[in-house]
Amino acid sequence: MNNYKSSIALFLKRFFLIVIIYQLSRILFYCINREQFGDFTLETFTGGLLFDFAAIAYINTFFVIFHLIPGNFKYKTTYQRILKIAFYSINLIFIATNFIDIIYYRFTGRRSTFSMITAKGMEKEAVGLIPSFLKEFWYIAVIFFLVSIILWKLIPNLKKINLLETVTRKDYYKQTAYFILSLVIILIIGRGGLQKKPIKIVDAIKYGALSNSALVLNTPFCILKTIAKKEDIDKVNYFDEKELVSIYNPAITLQPTNPATKKNVVILILESFGDENVGRGQTPFLDSLITKSYYFKNGFANGKVSIDAVPSILSSIPSLMNNSFISSSYSLNKINGLPKILKKEGYNTSFFHGAFNGSQNFDQYAKVAGFEHYYGKDQYIGKEAFDGRWGIFDEEFLQFYATKLNSFKQPFFSSLFTISSHNPYIIPEQYKGKFPKGTTVIQESIAYTDFALRKFFATAKKQGWYKNTLFVISSDHTSSGGDQAIDKTNIGKFSIPILFFDPSNPELVGVNEKNFQQIDIMPSILDYLNIKTDMISFGKSYKSKDNFVVYYLQGTYHYIQDDYYLAFANNQAIGLYNWKKDVLLKTNLMQQDKAKTQQMERFLKAYIQTFNDRVINDKLAN
Template sequence: MSRYKQSISLLLKRVLIVLLLYQFTRVLFYLFNIELFTEFTFQTFLGGLSFDMSAIVYINSIFIVGHLLPGNLKYNTAYQHILKVSFYLVNLLFIATNFIDIIYYRFTGKRSTLAMITAKGMENETLGLIPSFLKQFWYVTLFFLIISILFWFLLSNFKNNTNPEHSTKKDRFKEYACFIISLLVIVIIGRGGFQKKPIKVVDAIRYSTLNNTGLVLNTPFSILTTLFKKEDIDKVNYFSEKELISIYNPIISLKPNQPTIKKNVVILILESFGNENIGRGQTPFLDSLITKSYYFKNGFANGRVSIDAVPSIISSLPSLMNNAFILSSYSLNKTNSLPQILKKEGYNTSFFHGAFNGSQNFNQYALISGFDQYYGKDQYTGHDAFDGKWGIFDEEFLQFYAHKLNTFKKPFFSSLFTISSHFPYTIPKKYQGKFPKGTTEIQESIAYTDYSLRKFFNTVKKEKWYKNTLFVLSSDHTSGGDKKTDKTNIGIYRIPILFFDPSNPELVGVTKKNFQQIDIMPSILDYLNIKTDLISFGKSYRSKDDFVINYLQGTYHYIQGDYYINFANNQIIGLYNWKKDVLLKTNLMQSDKTRTKKATKFLKAYIQSFNERVIDNKLTL
């Protein structure tokens, strides 16, 4: 029995080492991203411990069985060596994901999931960016290498007795009892306790504030919980069909009393041009264009990553799933989209993205959503302007874009997604030192793209079609600013959105109305006086509605007028007056129960409507 006890002791030591390494990576995660979190409390530590232990026992369940399996096989020297090496490699792989998220979390605002790691169409992008990550964030790589070496040397070896002891029936009974008990312990720890349902990502909110949930979680847990999950959303039945429609109905009926305006439409989606970069010296051209446009001062993204922005802007689909809609099993659903609707009005349609074809699956989504043509890096025919990592520099690709617009049959609808202000923020050597560095790493490349935009508009304003064009500019998501207000659950979604029509002096001014990316599609159709009925989870800029909806890892973020609401686990967990309480410190749930109840009802109806229509493929009439 002594050898069996030694095997148990060895297992516990190895699991404890892994648990300590998880704590170490959490501390690194916090220290390298300290500006993103409010505080690291003991409650946060306890919550993190629970999620760490859950991930560790699931990952190591086969090794636990291998150490505790009754019988003499486990005492074989070769068997123990294989057990040690495989234990080391498997755990090191998962620990590596924690190191990756030390940096990647800055861009996504959430722990990575399986879908983010294995997304089709991202292979070339990932391979191209890895060298840049390793070079720029060498210190993270160095920490990982040190941990890798230390981890191996800390793993003790099994000291096999050359004179095996005689195993009695009592000893075998104890081994089987210990084995069965261990299996039960694995299940209990893996579930996170004795509660009815296993812990989920959203349960991190129980241990800290919304801003700190990434600190409570670990990346292996986020990956494991999405490993076998086939779908992103479930049907909910908060209301009957009649009640649901009376509370919220996504069917928009546009019935203009004026003839259709056959204007060209150009949508420019600006990579990482979050609100934190506007009016701070990095975007002189965009700042000047805002003064000539209809500017949504309270503009919001519907997601945190680029791949969420395109369906939101083009098809008025909010990002209310853990996976991006483009990557989900619903990506082939029939949807309303601007190219589909405008083609019926005689428009030529096209989508441009200067990165390599297949990046972010934009070429596939362009096809699904009905664009006639897609232009990526492969279709670029200008001067050699490859940035060496990502795609064609914005200056050259925007000039290529201007040239192509001249060749399209009028009226046309076209959208372009810029790329140069994407990591690793490469700008042409001839411009290095020309633009202000700003206060964050990205801002020099933001300034370069702003300069490229100025050159684009200087080129196209000479064309006849220019004055008969509606230009819409929107960022895809934020980039992470250096002010406290940039880091709140309001600030991480605030982006510039503006409508610019050179021929309409009435479409000028600043509105404080809450406006989101999914509002762009119905707003364009309304502005052009296009008669249509459609499914849209946004609203027109002419609508009296004043709401915004975001979602991140199990929590819904809802803005209604001056109020911001957190919703998770089927209930409101926070109500704040975000206009007065800009850092969201005062929870008004208990003092304003009427507003809380009303917000709960609307959110449940909105979620039920979205989930039902996505699952049942009823996103069109």
């Protein structure tokens, strides 16, 4: 039995070595992204330890078997060498995901899941973007390389083996008992304890501040929890059908009294133009345009990544899943968004994105959404303007866009997604030093795209279709930067500029202070154009009296109603704040205002149930 006990000790030493490395990666994660989180408390540490143990247990369940299965064969040198290499390699791969998220978290605001790392549409970009990330964040690669060497050096080997030790039948019984007990223990650790249900990603919010959930989690846990889960939304039954419809109904009918105006519609989606980058000296043209537009001061994104913005803006479908709608199995659901509705009204429809064709599955979604034409990098015609990474510089692509719009029969509906203010934030060589650097790494490229936008409008003004066009401008999401405390809150992380500009309508000017989100854009455009139609929209028209916003991030729903903000997770409200007075969300009002909490929770539950039912049952179109 001494040999067997040595095997048990060997596994435990290796297991706890991995635990230590997970703690070191969390500390590094916190230090490099410190401005994104609250205080690193003891509660945060213990919660993180729980999730680390769970992930490591899941990953190493097979190694429990290989280390502790009864029999003398496992003490052979070759077996032990293969076992050590396998243990090292598999654990190092998962440790690597923690290190990748140290940087990637800045751009997504959440830990990576299996769907994120396997999403289609990023294959070509990765060839150019990975070297850029390594160049910019080389120190992470160096630290990981050192950790990989240290890990190999520190992994203990099996020692003190008595090759002459005999194993009796009684010893086999004992070994089998230890083996079964070890499997039971590792599975209990993997599920996070003996509670009724295994711990889930969303359970991280129980440990410390709401903003610290990503700090409590680890990336291997998030990947493992989503690797076998086909879908990441569940059918919920908070209300019966009659009560549900009485609380919230996304079926909207527009019955205008005036005839349709048949104006052209151009939607410009600006990469990473969050509020933290606007009105601070980097965007003089957009700042000026805002004063001539109908500007939604309290604008919000419905997601944290570009792939979430397209269905939100064009089809009024929010991102209420860990997996982006475009990359989910629901991406082929029937939808009745702007392209299909306006096509019925005689519009020519097109979508433009200067990146490689197939980028982020935008071309596939354009087909599903009903666009007649898609123009990517492959369709670009003009002077050489490839940024060397993943697409055509905004200046040239926006000029190409203006030329193509000139060739379309009116009325047309078209949308363009810019790319230059995306990591690695490359601007053309001739403009180096021309734009202000700003206070964050992205802001020079933001200024370049603003310049490209100015040139686009200068060209557009000369075209016959210009004055008969409604321009809608929205950011896709906020950026990873932001030098003010409010930028880091669950309000600031989603605050973006949204504006409507109609050069022929001097009355469509002013500041709207109602809560407005990307999914409100579709019904607002149709309402403005006096289009008679029925639609499924999870947003509302700018003319509506409703004043709500709903968005989601890794297990937590965020709901804004008037001046109040509610955080909701694990089927219950977890925080209520007056976000207008308490801009940093310091004072939880749940106990002080239970009536408001219950009222908001009731609406949000109905919203969630309606969204989940319609997505699962393919009822996103009338």
